[in-house]
Amino acid sequence: MDLNLRKAILSNIATNDQEQLEATIVDAIQAGEEKMLPGLGVLFELIWTQSDEQDRQDMIEALEQGVKQSSST
Template identity: 85%
Template sequence: MDLNLRKAILSNIESNDQKQLEATIVEAIQNGEEKMLPGLGVLFELIWKQSDEQDKQEMINALEQGVKQETTG
């Protein structure tokens, strides 16, 4: 069986509105389940593709700060 995980994730969220998308992200982070990581990765990919260079730099800065906090805290 050939499963395209990216397509399956996109299919599951294609009709979601902003509140539903936010709830998906919040739930995935709060639950902390490993199985949610691919979905978050696909969502991040969509955000990245829609972002301009300034937004991307802000995300990278936030990511750097988050990594530092997680690894030293």
């Protein structure tokens, strides 16, 4: 069986507006389920590819802070 997970995820959100996309992200994080991680990864990939260098640097800095905070708890 040939399953293209990325295409399936993108197809599922293709018609979502900003509010729906935010709800998808919030729900996935709050649920904390491992099965949601690939979808979040696809969404992050979209954000990353649409961002300029400054936005990418900001994301890396935020990620670094988040990693430091989560490792100290």
